Structures are given as structure tokens and as C-alpha cells.
Amino acid sequence: MKNSFKIAAxxxxxxxxxxxxxxxxxxxxxxxxxxxxxxxxxxxxVEIVKDPKRVVxxxxxxxxxxxxxxxxxxxxxxxxxxxxxxxxxxDASVVDLGNLKEINFEKLNxxxxxxxxxxxxxxxxxxxxxxxxxxxxxxxxxxxxMESLGDITQMYAxxxxxxxxxxxxxxxxxxxxxxxxxxxxxxxxRALIVLHNKGRFSAYGKGSRFGIIHDVFGVKQAVQDLxxxxxxxxxxxxxxxxxxxxxLYIIDRSAVVDKSATNxxxxxxxxxxxxxxxxxxxxVYLDPEVWYLSGGGIYSxxxxxxxxxxxx
Numbered sequence: 376m377k378n379s380f381k382i383a384a385x386x387x388x389x390x391x392x393x394x395x396x397x398x399x400x401x402x403x404x405x406x407x408x409x410x411x412x413x414x415x416x417x418x419x420x421v422e423i424v425k426d427p428k429r430v431v432x433x434x435x436x437x438x439x440x441x442x443x444x445x446x447x448x449x450x451x452x453x454x455x456x457x458x459x460x461x462x463x464x465x466d467a468s469v470v471d472l473g474n475l476k477e478i479n480f481e482k483l484n485x486x487x488x489x490x491x492x493x494x495x496x497x498x499x500x501x502x503x504x505x506x507x508x509x510x511x512x513x514x515x516x517x518x519x520x521m522e523s524l525g526d527i528t529q530m531y532a533x534x535x536x537x538x539x540x541x542x543x544x545x546x547x548x549x550x551x552x553x554x555x556x557x558x559x560x561x562x563x564x565r566a567l568i569v570l571h572n573k574g575r576f577s578a579y580g581k582g583s584r585f586g587i588i589h590d591v592f593g594v595k596q597a598v599q600d601l602x603x604x605x606x607x608x609x610x611x612x613x614x615x616x617x618x619x620x621x622x623l624y625i626i627d628r629s630a631v632v633d634k635s636a637t638n639x640x641x642x643x644x645x646x647x648x649x650x651x652x653x654x655x656x657x658x659v660y661l662d663p664e665v666w667y668l669s670g671g672g673i674y675s676x677x678x679x680x681x682x683x684x685x686x687x
Contacts (some may be wrong), residue, residue: 387437389664393638396606409424409425410424410425411423411424411425411471412425412529412533412534413505414509414511414515414533414534416511416512417512417514417529418498418501418510418512419505419512421505421509421510421511422509422538423489423490423509423511423534424489424490424538425532425533425534425536425537426534427488427489427490428447428489429449429486429487429488429489429490430446430447430448430449430488430489430490431448431449431450431451431472431483431488431490431492431508432448432450432451432490432492433452433472433475433478433491433492433493433494433497433504433673434450434452434475434489434492434493434494434495434496434497434513434669435456435457435460435475435668435669435672436492436494436513436515436669436670436671436672436675437492437494437513437672438451438460438463438511438669438672439459439460439672439673439674439675440531440672440673441492441531442460442674443505443540443541443544443673443674444531444535444537444540444541446535447468448463448469449469449470449486449488450469450470450471450472450482450483450486450488451463451469451470451471451472452471452472452473452474452475452478453469453471453472453669454471454473454474454578455473455474455475455631455632457664457665457668457669457675457677458648458664459664459665459669459674459678460669462623467655470482470486475496475497475657475668476496476497477609478497478500478504478663480503480504480507483504483507484507487508488507488508489508489509489511490508490509490510490511490534491504491505491507491508491510491511492510492511492513493511493512493513494512494513494514494515494671495511495514495605498512498514508528510531513527513530514671515527515670515671517582517583517584517586517587517590518582518590518603519588520586520590520591520603521549521552521591524545524671524676525545525672526543528544528545528673529541542662544673547677548673548676548680551661551677551680551684552591552592552680554684555592555593555680555683555684556592556593558684558687559592559593559594559595562687563595563659564591564594564595564621564622564687565594565595565596565597565620565621565622565625566588566594566595566596566597566620566621566622566624567596567597567598567615567618567620567622567623567624567652568580568583568585568586568588568589568614568624568626569607569610569623569624569625569626570585570607570625570626570628570667571625571626571628571629571637571642572629572632573629574631574641575609576609576610576611576612576614576615577606577607577609577610578598578601578607578608578614579601579602579608579610580596580598580599580600580601580603580609581596581603581609582603583601583603583604583607584605584607584670585607585624585626585666585670587679588683592680592683594622594683597618597619597620597621598618598620607655612644612646612647613646614648615646615650616646616647616649616650618650619649619650619651620650620652620659621651621652621655621657622652622657622659622686622687623647623650623652623653623657623658623659624659624661625641625642625658625659625660625661626661626663626666627660627668628663628667629665629666631663631664631667631668632667636661639660643658657686659677659682659683659686661682665678665679666679666680
């Protein structure tokens with residue numbers, strides 16, 4: 376009886392091993408049949424499994440795009456999440472990877488992602504991030520905003536096989552922009568865009584980080600030939616006074632980075648009060664979460680259009 380049991384157990388083991396080998400062969404065949412797509416971006420070319428399942432977004436514009444497409448993410452930076460993405464804050468299924476500039480690489484590696492999306496704040500870490508998984512750089516080209524947005528959106532559509540959602544979203548954006556431009560073209564008013572940070576100002580013009588107001592929406596500049604760069608051109612209160620804009624658009628960095636309430640009395644000092652913008656109640660405080668933290672996402676762009684249009 377004992378010998379019969381041993382023989383039966385041995386036969387069972389052989390069958391199980393055979394099944395396991397067959398499963399491994401089938402899995403290998405499935406792996407080799409997975410469809411991939413090559414994505415070329417500013418920092419290189421990567422090959423990604425089409426419709427990846429373990430997706431990480433390291434910037435809020437990417438997270439907005441993935442949210443639009445209904446793509447489940449396994450990790451994202453949760454520090455300073457803007458209101459439109461607040462649902463991810465308490466979502467335990469999404470691992471908190473830190474903030475937009477400092478990512479927890481240990482947690483990122485543990486997630487074993489299929490693809491990682493990132494933008495300008497982590498550009499210097501691209502090589503390190505790409506060692507963990509295929510990494511896609513999605514920073515908008517501010518000098519060619521809408522074409523760049525179209526290319527990035529098409530990339531997402533290709534990777535996740537959903538051209539319909541992205542096409543509808545872009546068409547809706549274009550309609551809103553055309554309506555805004557018609558409104559802008561009826562006015563000769565000039566605008567200055569400034570970033571406020573702890574009592575200091577930086578100005579942004581065409582081709583800059585916030586230059587979409589001029590380049591795409593068509594609002595005229597109060598000052599020509601401003602320095603183009605991510606950090607803008609450092610300016611003084613006297614500069615704003617002399618520029619005398621009809622509209623003064625203010626993005627308060629301190630409000631989102633330092634979590635401090637916008638101090639309008641500090642910003643609207645005696646020199647600022649001498650501008651046409653102040654005298655005509657055309658100092659516009661733009662939503663810093665949208666403009667500073669998540670600019671480039673579909674939701675954010677819709678909000679940008681609405682803010683500029685409402686305040687014209």
C-alpha cells in the first residue's frame with residue numbers, strides 16, 4: 376500500500392511539473408505576443424507595452440491626462456495635490472511618491488511600473504528614473520504650445536489605445552480658445568503676467584511658461600522682449616509701474632508652495648496702485664494650483680481659458 380502511495384505521489388508530481396512547464400511556455404508565448412509602441416520624446420525613445428497596467432505619473436499634468444483617459448495609476452506624488460486631483464490624496468491604492476521635485480525612488484522601484492510619466496521638474500533625474508522602467512518626458516514646448524499639446528495627447532492616445540477621448544477633449548479646447556480669441560481681438564488692452572514669490576516678482580512674456588495668454592489666447596503684451604525662461608525675468612515694483620498694464624495677471628507661488636494666503640495688500644502696493652490695471656480693477660489673481668502646479672493638463676487648460684475669458 377505504501378509503495379502504491381509513493382508511485383501515485385510521484386506520478387502526480389510529474390503531472391504538476393508538466394502542467395507548470397506548459398503554463399510557463401504559454402506565458403512566454405503571451406509575453407512575446409504583447410504589442411508594444413515606440414515613443415519618441417525630447418529626452419529619447421522608449422518602447423512601451425501598449426495599454427500598460429502599472430502606470431506611474433510623476434507630474435500633475437500627466438496625472439490629469441491619465442485621469443481623463445480613465446487610466447488607473449499605481450503611484451503619484453501626493454504633496455500639494457491640486458483640487459482637481461484631490462481624490463488621489465486618500466486613495467490607498469495609489470502609493471505616495473513624495474513631491475514634484477523629490478521622488479521616493481525606493482517606493483517607485485517597489486511598484487515595478489510598466490511606464491513612468493514625468494515632466495520638467497524631474498528632467499535632471501530622467502536617467503535614474505528610466506533605469507526603473509520606460510520613462511516618458513511630457514513637458515510642453517511653450518514656444519509651440521498647442522502643437523506640442525497635440526503631440527503629447529496623441530502619444531497618450533496611442534499608448535492607451537483611446538483616440539476618441541483625447542480627440543473630443545482637444546476639439547473642445549480649440550472651440551473654447553477660438554471663442555476667447557474672438558473676445559480678445561475686440562480689445563487693444565495690454566497685459567503683464569507676473570509670478571509672485573515672497574514679495575518678489577518675475578515677469579513672463581511670449582514663449583514663456585505662462586506665455587499661453589499671449590501666444591495662444593492672443594492677449595497683447597504690455598512689455599515686449601521679456602527674457603524667456605522657466606523662471607521668467609526678475610522685475611521690480613517700478614518695472615510694473617512703468618509698464619502700466621491694462622491687465623495684471625498674478626500667479627502667487629507662495630500660496631501653493633508655502634501654503635500661505637495671498638496677501639493682496641502686500642502685492643498691491645503704492646506703485647502697483649498707479650497702474651491702469653489697479654485703477655480699473657483689472658488685477659487678476661490666477662489659480663496658482665492650475666497655472667503653477669499642473670499647467671499643461673487638459674483640466675488645467677480649460678480652467679486657464681475660463682479664468683482669462685471671465686476677467687476680460
